[in-house]
Amino acid sequence: MTEQQIHNREVLRKIFELIFRPLDALLTPGKLILCADSRMRQCYPVICAWMADYFENIHLHSIKQPHCPVSEALKSSFGEGNSSSWQLRDYRLYFQKMILATQGDETERREARQSLEDRAVGTSEGVFWNMKCISPMTIILPDILHTVYLGMHKHLMHWVTSFLEQHSRINKFNQLWAMMPPYPGFARFNKPYSQVTHWSGTEMKALGRVIVPVFAATLLNPSASQRFSFTEALLCVKNLVYSHLRAQYRYHTEATIECMENYLEEFHHHKDVFSRFRASKSTKQVLEALKKQLTLEKQEERESDPAWNILSADAKHRCIDEDETQIDSEIAQHLVDESDFNFVKMHLLDHFSDHICQLGNLWNVSSELPEKAMMDLTQAYWQSNHHEAALQILRTKAPKEVFQYRELNANAAKQRHDDDMPLTKAPIKWMMKNPRPELKTLDDLAAWCAMPKWELQNHIVWCFKRFADFTDYIDHDQNFSCLNNAKHIPYKAVAIPVTSIHCDEQAVHMVCCTGSTRWRKHKPPRNDTVLLWMGTSPDSHFKSNAGGIPAQLKCLFIVKDAELSVNGLLSLVQTFATGPVRQTACMVIDEERHQPPMQPLHDGSYCRKPLVGVGTPDIVPISAIEGAVHLLPLTPQPDSSWWYLSNTINLNAFNLFYM
Numbered sequence: 001m002t003e004q005q006i007h008n009r010e011v012l013r014k015i016f017e018l019i020f021r022p023l024d025a026l027l028t029p030g031k032l033i034l035c036a037d038s039r040m041r042q043c044y045p046v047i048c049a050w051m052a053d054y055f056e057n058i059h060l061h062s063i064k065q066p067h068c069p070v071s072e073a074l075k076s077s078f079g080e081g082n083s084s085s086w087q088l089r090d091y092r093l094y095f096q097k098m099i100l101a102t103q104g105d106e107t108e109r110r111e112a113r114q115s116l117e118d119r120a121v122g123t124s125e126g127v128f129w130n131m132k133c134i135s136p137m138t139i140i141l142p143d144i145l146h147t148v149y150l151g152m153h154k155h156l157m158h159w160v161t162s163f164l165e166q167h168s169r170i171n172k173f174n175q176l177w178a179m180m181p182p183y184p185g186f187a188r189f190n191k192p193y194s195q196v197t198h199w200s201g202t203e204m205k206a207l208g209r210v211i212v213p214v215f216a217a218t219l220l221n222p223s224a225s226q227r228f229s230f231t232e233a234l235l236c237v238k239n240l241v242y243s244h245l246r247a248q249y250r251y252h253t254e255a256t257i258e259c260m261e262n263y264l265e266e267f268h269h270h271k272d273v274f275s276r277f278r279a280s281k282s283t284k285q286v287l288e289a290l291k292k293q294l295t296l297e298k299q300e301e302r303e304s305d306p307a308w309n310i311l312s313a314d315a316k317h318r319c320i321d322e323d324e325t326q327i328d329s330e331i332a333q334h335l336v337d338e339s340d341f342n343f344v345k346m347h348l349l350d351h352f353s354d355h356i357c358q359l360g361n362l363w364n365v366s367s368e369l370p371e372k373a374m375m376d377l378t379q380a381y382w383q384s385n386h387h388e389a390a391l392q393i394l395r396t397k398a399p400k401e402v403f404q405y406r407e408l409n410a411n412a413a414k415q416r417h418d419d420d421m422p423l424t425k426a427p428i429k430w431m432m433k434n435p436r437p438e439l440k441t442l443d444d445l446a447a448w449c450a451m452p453k454w455e456l457q458n459h460i461v462w463c464f465k466r467f468a469d470f471t472d473y474i475d476h477d478q479n480f481s482c483l484n485n486a487k488h489i490p491y492k493a494v495a496i497p498v499t500s501i502h503c504d505e506q507a508v509h510m511v512c513c514t515g516s517t518r519w520r521k522h523k524p525p526r527n528d529t530v531l532l533w534m535g536t537s538p539d540s541h542f543k544s545n546a547g548g549i550p551a552q553l554k555c556l557f558i559v560k561d562a563e564l565s566v567n568g569l570l571s572l573v574q575t576f577a578t579g580p581v582r583q584t585a586c587m588v589i590d591e592e593r594h595q596p597p598m599q600p601l602h603d604g605s606y607c608r609k610p611l612v613g614v615g616t617p618d619i620v621p622i623s624a625i626e627g628a629v630h631l632l633p634l635t636p637q638p639d640s641s642w643w644y645l646s647n648t649i650n651l652n653a654f655n656l657f658y659m
């Protein structure tokens with residue numbers, strides 16, 4: 001380390017000491033502090049966590065690169081998983097050793113220096129080493145943003161794309177990538193994967209939610225020789241993704257933590273399929289040279305054999321091919337032998353479960369929040385005239401935040417007045433958005449849905465009866481024909497309240513249905529897929545979806561009958577059937593099924609009960625829609641009728657389908 005670096009680190013330490021040292025003095029007596037709920041409490045300040053990326057952490061805690069700031073694990077063990085056997089770092093002990101290393105007698109100094117050296121501790125004092133007001137166990141947090149999204153996901157995608165190139169499937173992957181449907185909170189990727197040059201943390205997060213089904217669809221129908229490596233690759237990706245999804249739970253039990261650890265262990269178990277892509281640049285160069293040398297040697301060997309010249313052209317080609325295959329497999333073996341997974345982000349994953357045990361969950365300790373705050377600062381900088389920018393940044397940022405706090409406080413106060421139970425939010429209601437007022441009658445609606453009027457009418461009345469909203473509505477012919485006079489207004493979108501199983505809050509899934517018209521000015525039509533719950537016991541076909549039935553929206557509309565005061569929010573849907581093939585343990589394949597059209601009865605009338613069920617058009621109340629569902633095509637053909645039901649798209653789906 002240069003003198004300048006040591007000096008910089010000392011400056012950093014002094015600044016932190018200046019800021020935090022006063023807290024040490026409060027640690028025993030405590031201080032009365034006014035809390036957010038207007039009560040005074042005796043508080044004892046403890047810095048329990050410091051959010052930072054790996055490099056900031058090793059600077060703050062004075063650890064040498066590339067070692068772990070949490071434990072004393074050796075670099076050679078980073079790729080093995082299971083860090084529980086390693087001693088956790090004891091920064092207070094390091095501080096004592098450092099004093100000995102400078103003030104003790106000759107033997108003590110030598111021993112202390114050696115001991116610090118062995119533990120990969122730097123030569124200067126760490127920022128928090130000598131502070132009383134910190135919680136040493138939790139001060140270094142696992143950071144999902146840098147460890148997983150920008151760390152492991154980047155590595156993983158390098159392995160995945162190299163693997164697909166090796167097996168000539170990268171084009172299929174790119175096509176499927178570009179065909180990914182949208183989902184609430186998930187902006188689809190507009191470009192094929194290979195054309196994207198820079199990935200942000202947010203995009204890497206989104207990528208983690210869809211990589212498993214896209215990769216699985218890309219690897220469908222392997223040849224006999226590919227089968228083993230394809231399965232291994234898929235299991236490796238799946239287990240890493242599942243483990244990081246588990247890590248994001250808001251509530252944990254021993255079982256969820258154990259499950260997360262098991263996924264991680266399985267990931268380590270299968271990762272060797274990608275080990276050849278872990279070779280360093282220098283190894284690759286050496287092996288490139290070795291390959292040339294081996295090829296030359298083989299050529300000389302062949303040509304020096306007297307039998308070579310009498311061989312036919314075909315036989316010669318066969319010989320050359322055989323030699324090439326042999327060289328390739330030798331090089332591949334070398335690549336595997338020379339590669340390892342000993343990089344620090346791989347190891348940091350092992351500390352996640354300990355931190356969950358200490359903190360309860362990792363929800364609020366991702367550096368996504370400070371990074372977001374950084375973006376605001378950067379934005380304020382660009383809005384300034386760049387001359388003595390600090391003050392201008394403060395002037396831009398501070399009022400903005402003050403207004404945000406005011407708004408939060410005002411809303412909270414309002415809620416306290418409104419409700420007897422403070423802080424309980426009113427449940428969100430289903431809400432239709434963007435009507436098409438130009439369409440009003442049943443005929444208009446039938447034309448819009450491209451469905452015979454009688455069939456549509458049957459479906460509507462059957463829906464009213466089945467879902468018990470207006471039971472007697474269809475039992476009289478008069479009421480049935482009343483439907484002709486009712487207003488039928490289609491809508492473009494509907495807001496579906498979705499209860500998260502991870503917190504008490506309700507989220508909103510905005511699902512869209514534009515029929516054959518454009519969704520936005522330059523966007524193609526959009527008819528989202530949803531999950532229906534029909535209010536009956538789980539259908540045997542849909543056990544894997546816990547009774548939910550995936551369906552595509554065909555039309556969203558309202559039926560208003562002023563005479564009978566009927567006001568129904570309905571949706572025409574096309575349900576999917578679960579396919580018989582279950583390619584991977586993690587996803588269900590769905591197939592769209594068409595049903596033969598209904599025939600009129602001998603007297604010319606139609607049976608009022610339409611044929612509804614799995615794989616047919618159906619009309620359901622909006623309240624039967626549980627939320628959006630993400631269906632990915634299995635093949636890149638535009639008319640693909642096979643889809644994967646993706647369960648990694650959000651934590652709710654992850655639980656819904658496989659718990």
Ligand SMILES: [Zn+2]
Pocket residue numbers: 068069070071072073083086347348351
């Ligand atoms: Zn460690």
